[in-house]
Structure formats: C-alpha cells, structure tokens
Amino acid sequence: MENLTRRNFMKTSAAIVAGAHLGSALNAETGPRVVLIRDKNASVEGAGINEKTVQHMLDEALMALTGESTPAAAMKRFIMPGETVGIKSNAWRYLPTPRELEKAVEKRVIDAGVEPGKISIADRGVLDNPVFKNATSIINVRPLRTHYWSGIGGCIKNLIMFSPTPSIYHPDSCADLGLLLKLPEVNGRLKLNILCSITPAFHGRGPNHFDRRYVWNYNGIIIGTDAVAVDAVGLEIVKAKRQEFFGKEINFDTIPKHIQLADTRHKLGVSDISRIQLIKIGWMENSLI
Amino acid sequence: MGGYKKIRIFLLTIPLLLISVSRASPEKAVKNLLIELPKKIDSWISRADDSIFTRSTLFNHINGGAEPYLTYDFREAAVRRYSGNGNDEILVEVYDMGKAIDAYGIFSIENADEEIGIGQGSEYGGGLLRFWKNSYFISIMTTGDEKTAAPVMKKIAKILESKIDSTGDKPDSVSSLPQLSERGFNLKKTRFFHQFSILNRLYYLADENILKLGRNTDCLLAMYEHGGSRIYLLMARYLSIKEAEEAYALFIKSYMPDSAGQGKIKTENGKWVMSRKEGESIYIVFDAPDKNRGMEILNGIKRKKE
Numbered sequence: 001m002e003n004l005t006r007r008n009f010m011k012t013s014a015a016i017v018a019g020a021h022l023g024s025a026l027n028a029e030t031g032p033r034v035v036l037i038r039d040k041n042a043s044v045e046g047a048g049i050n051e052k053t054v055q056h057m058l059d060e061a062l063m064a065l066t067g068e069s070t071p072a073a074a075m076k077r078f079i080m081p082g083e084t085v086g087i088k089s090n091a092w093r094y095l096p097t098p099r100e101l102e103k104a105v106e107k108r109v110i111d112a113g114v115e116p117g118k119i120s121i122a123d124r125g126v127l128d129n130p131v132f133k134n135a136t137s138i139i140n141v142r143p144l145r146t147h148y149w150s151g152i153g154g155c156i157k158n159l160i161m162f163s164p165t166p167s168i169y170h171p172d173s174c175a176d177l178g179l180l181l182k183l184p185e186v187n188g189r190l191k192l193n194i195l196c197s198i199t200p201a202f203h204g205r206g207p208n209h210f211d212r213r214y215v216w217n218y219n220g221i222i223i224g225t226d227a228v229a230v231d232a233v234g235l236e237i238v239k240a241k242r243q244e245f246f247g248k249e250i251n252f253d254t255i256p257k258h259i260q261l262a263d264t265r266h267k268l269g270v271s272d273i274s275r276i277q278l279i280k281i282g283w284m285e286n287s288l289i
Numbered sequence: 290m291g292g293y294k295k296i297r298i299f300l301l302t303i304p305l306l307l308i309s310v311s312r313a314s315p316e317k318a319v320k321n322l323l324i325e326l327p328k329k330i331d332s333w334i335s336r337a338d339d340s341i342f343t344r345s346t347l348f349n350h351i352n353g354g355a356e357p358y359l360t361y362d363f364r365e366a367a368v369r370r371y372s373g374n375g376n377d378e379i380l381v382e383v384y385d386m387g388k389a390i391d392a393y394g395i396f397s398i399e400n401a402d403e404e405i406g407i408g409q410g411s412e413y414g415g416g417l418l419r420f421w422k423n424s425y426f427i428s429i430m431t432t433g434d435e436k437t438a439a440p441v442m443k444k445i446a447k448i449l450e451s452k453i454d455s456t457g458d459k460p461d462s463v464s465s466l467p468q469l470s471e472r473g474f475n476l477k478k479t480r481f482f483h484q485f486s487i488l489n490r491l492y493y494l495a496d497e498n499i500l501k502l503g504r505n506t507d508c509l510l511a512m513y514e515h516g517g518s519r520i521y522l523l524m525a526r527y528l529s530i531k532e533a534e535e536a537y538a539l540f541i542k543s544y545m546p547d548s549a550g551q552g553k554i555k556t557e558n559g560k561w562v563m564s565r566k567e568g569e570s571i572y573i574v575f576d577a578p579d580k581n582r583g584m585e586i587l588n589g590i591k592r593k594k595e
Binding site for chain 2: 003004005006007009010011093094147148149150166167169170171172173174205206207208209210211212213214251253254255
C-alpha cells in the first residue's frame with residue numbers, strides 16, 4: 001500500500017472538492033442510510049434530559065430508517081421476537097449514555113418481542129455478562145464526544161469492550177479501531193448504532209478530562225446500521241462545531257482517522273459523507289450538517 | 290589488589306553512582322510526593338488509599354490515553370481522589386516522567402490554557418490544572434463545580450510544587466529556536482516529543498514513519514505566526530550522524546522526491562517545505578507562505594556552542 005503523506009492528501013483534496021457534488025448525486029441514493037433527528041426540547045441546560053421527547057425521537061428515527069409506520073415494526077426489522085439482546089451502552093462518568101435513551105431503546109426491544117430477562121444494558125464487563133455472551137443481537141448506543149487517543153469517541157470506539165485486549169487497538173492513534181467490527185462477538189450480531197448527540201463534547205484536553213465549556217445542547221440522535229457512516233456524520237457535526245466555536249479549524253488531540261480507515265483500509269462501512277444517505281428530521285436550526 | 294587501591298576505587302565510584310542515580314530517577318517517588326499532601330484540604334477529604342500505576346498498568350487508569358505517556362520515559366504515576374460536596378471530586382495525578390525534558394514534553398504537547406505561574410510551566414482552564422517541575426508532570430482535575438474547586442486545586446498544586454525541591458532543564462533544542470520576533474515571526478507554541486505518533490498528532494505528516502523517529506530521537510516542533518500564516522519548524526536530533534543521514538534520505542525520498550535534491554519545494558497547497566541536515570540533526574520548515582520566510586526560519590536556528 002502506498003504511504004499516505006500530507007502531500008498526498010493535498011493532491012487528492014482538490015479532486016475530492018471538485019467531485020463532491022457529482023459524488024453526492026451518484027452515490028447518496030445507494031449509500032448507507034443514516035438518520036439525524038433533533039428536537040430542541042430533548043434537553044435544556046440545567047434541567048436535564050426529557051424522557052418523553054427522547055422516546056419520541058428514537059421512535060421517529062427508527063421509522064425513518066426503516067420506512068415502517070410504527071416503532072415496534074421498525075425495531076422488528078433488526079430484532080426478532082425471542083432473541084437475546086445486549087444493549088452496549090457507555091458508562092464514562094462525565095458523559096454516559098443517558099438513562100432516558102437506554103430506557104427508550106429497551107422499551108422498543110421489548111415491544112419487538114424480547115423478554116425483559118433476555119436484555120442487558122452494560123458497558124464494562126460485556127465479555128463476562130451472561131446475556132451478552134448469549135446475545136443474538138447487539139444494539140450499540142453511546143454519546144458523541146472527542147476522545148484523547150482516537151480523536152472521536154463514537155459507535156466504533158464503543159465496541160472496544162468486546163476485545164479482551166483493548167490495548168492492541170491503541171497504536172497509531174487507534175488507526176485500526178474499525179477492526180472491532182470484525183470481532184466474533186460483534187460481527188453479524190451488531191444490528192443498530194445509535195450515536196447520542198443530545199449534549200456532545202466537541203473538545204477536550206488530556207485523558208479523562210471533561211470540560212463543560214466544550215459541551216453544547218445539540219439535541220440530536222444519529223442512528224443507522226453502518227457504524228462507520230454513523231460516526232462519519234457525528235464527526236462532521238463535531239468538526240463544524242469546533243469551527244464555529246473557535247472561529248478557525250483547530251487540530252483534534254488526535255486525528256480521528258480510524259473512521260476513514262475503517263472504510264478505506266478495512267472496507268467495513270462508508271465514511272465519505274457524500275456517499276451517505278443522510279435523512280434529517282425535526283428541528284434543524286444550526287444543525288451544522 | 291591492595292586495600293588502599295580498593296578504597297580509592299570505591300571513593301572514586303561514589304560520585305559516579307550519585308550522578309547516575311540522580312539522572313535515572315526523580316528526587317522523590319511519586320507516592321512519597323503524594324504522602325506529603327494532606328488528606329484533608331479545606332472541606333475536601335481523601336479517604337481511599339492512593340493508587341499507583343506503572344508503565345504496564347497505566348492503561349488501567351487512562352485507557353488509550355496512556356499511549357502518549359509511554360512514548361516518553363514515564364516511570365510511575367500516583368493518583369489520589371478528594372471528595373467534596375455531593376459527588377464533586379478532585380483528582381490529583383502525579384506522573385514521574387523519568388527526566389525533566391520528558392515532563393516538559395508531555396506538558397508541552399498538551400498545554401492549551403493560560404499560564405498560572407506554578408512550577409516551570411502551568412495552565413488552568415475548564416476545571417483542569419496542569420504543571421511540570423523537574424521530572425514531574427502533575428494534573429489536577431475536578432469533576433464538580435469548577436468555581437468551588439478551583440481555589441483548592443491551586444492550593445494542592447502549590448503544596449506539591451513546594452515539595453519538589455529542584456528544577457530541571459528544558460531540552461537543549463529550545464534554546465536553539467530562531468528568535469525572530471523583530472522580523473514579525475511570533476513563536477506561539479513549542480512541543481517536545483520523541484516518536485512519530487506524537488508528531489502526527491501535532492502535525493500530520495505521513496502514515497508511515499518517514500523520519501525514522503523513535504524513543505531516542507529528541508524532537509521539537511515550533512509553531513510561528515507571521516502575517517496571518519502559521520509556519521512550523523521541526524528540529525529532530527538523532528543518536529548519531531549516520532542515523533540522521535538515513536532518516537533524512539528517507540524523508541526526502543518519501544516526502545519531496547521532486548525537490549531534485551535541493552531540500553526545498555513548493556507543495557500542492559501553495560506553501561513551501563524546506564529542509565536541511567546538520568550533524569546529528571534534521572531541520573524542516575513546513576507551510577512557509579513563501580521561500581524567503583521559510584529560509585529566514587531555517588537560517589535562524591542557533592548553532593549549539595561547543
């Protein structure tokens with residue numbers, strides 16, 4: 001494989017810009033479908049997250065993604081009655097997957113015909129979790145944020161707990177993180193990716209740091225079956241927010257290249273935004289994409 | 290061997306041992322530095338034991354965030370948590386970076402906020418206070434109300450600073466940086482590191498390590514602003530002239546094969562890259578808006594006094 005240098009990117013970027021419009025016209029129709037739904041009432045600064053609104057957003061997004069007319073029917077496109085389902089959440093103390101969203105997903109999984117005892121919502125310890133060990137389907141749900149060592153913490157990154165040796169994915173700024181999608185615990189079982197963008201973090205400094213200055217009430221949820229495409233949409237929003245907030249393009253702590261490489265190097269999804277069929281629903285003021 | 294000769298060799302060895310000990314480890318182990326910090330500071334109390342992390346266990350504390358630390362001579366970290374009101378917490382992390390240049394290094398690649406005058410370099414912003422002194426890098430972070438925690442965090446920082454008796458030197462290359470402010474070049478950032486993965490974080494250059502950087506290379510990336518342009522200077526020092534020659538040849542072959550051996554080229558973004566090798570060092574200017582400004586920086590590098 002040719003060594004990719006900064007100059008290679010310079011050479012190709014002009015071609016990409018020139019071809020972006022054409023690419024969009026030719027490929028967006030056939031590319032993976034990703035739904036972005038926003039509702040300005042999903043969260044209000046200081047008042048927390050509105051459970052009913054979040055349920056409604058999830059339902060609308062599921063129906064838009066599948067074309068079904070009810071949320072239960074939409075969920076049944078991914079989860080069959082009688083299945084065992086692991087809902088892979090994220091428990092990072094500063095910005096966990098909101099409980100309201102976990103509950104909304106769980107409710108629709110039950111509506112799809114899954115017994116409550118065959119559902120588990122967990123983050124750490126999924127490899128030892130009996131439900132996850134027997135899971136026939138996984139739903140991946142986590143918040144959107146920048147990440148110290150992978151650039152972006154999205155749906156791909158959220159699968160790291162399925163690896164018994166997470167550190168093997170760390171080299172070269174987590175370049176090959178996309179390979180998590182090939183793990184036997186994930187491959188064929190991951191049915192849906194939900195990137196919670198209700199209060200995303202668009203900037204941070206250092207490991208484990210959470211800086212409230214860099215969180216905003218975007219009030220969105222991004223959902224799709226292609227984890228790479230879902231993360232690519234999330235990345236575009238974070239990049240746009242950084243540009244808006246700082247008034248200029250600033251470097252990520254780490255270039256979030258694992259999303260693009262999951263596509264170009266490992267062929268595990270679509271990262272090119274012009275090839276993603278993005279469906280936008282609801283409140284779109286300052287949607288940044 | 291006579292008794293007198295043995296004693297003489299022993300006495301001669303003592304200073305050498307002392308020198309090697311002082312270079313190899315900091316003045317205090319990180320856990321001892323934390324022990325000197327009171328367990329109760331104002332209304333904040335630490336009840337649990339301190340945690341210690343080594344090179345092989347740092348992942349348990351900061352996951353993938355450990356990678357940058359491991360590219361330096363990181364030895365050990367000690368961590369203490371203070372509880373305040375409700376779930377508010379202050380997390381104190383003391384990192385032994387092995388040597389002062391590496392404590393400076395990890396601080397330099399991270400630092401983003403205002404200097405607050407603690408240690409040999411510090412910053413505070415958004416509930417995160419960080420500073421370095423000698424071979425220690427210290428991070429103090431709150432998870433709670435920043436306004437309540439900030440005075441205590443600063444108090445903790447000052448106590449820790451006072452327990453580190455001596456200071457350490459910055460990398461030699463810092464003093465070699467071109468000082469061209471009178472020519473309109475404002476030096477905005479300096480970052481010190483060893484490995485290619487860190488260079489790519491700061492300034493993406495290539496997928497592969499086309500500069501042959503490794504644990505033993507000392508690199509300084511400086512960012513200058515001039516008339517709205519950002520210009521980068523990379524200074525990389527290798528262990529030997531031979532290593533530098535090999536790395537330079539690979540860089541030219543991989544990055545600017547079209548420079549016809551001149552080490553200067555206008556790249557596809559309309560900006561200039563120029564480079565030269567000198568002894569054990571390689572110097573490269575990136576993103577110069579024109580040839581003259583790039584050469585001013587390249588020629589402004591101060592030669593080390595022998």
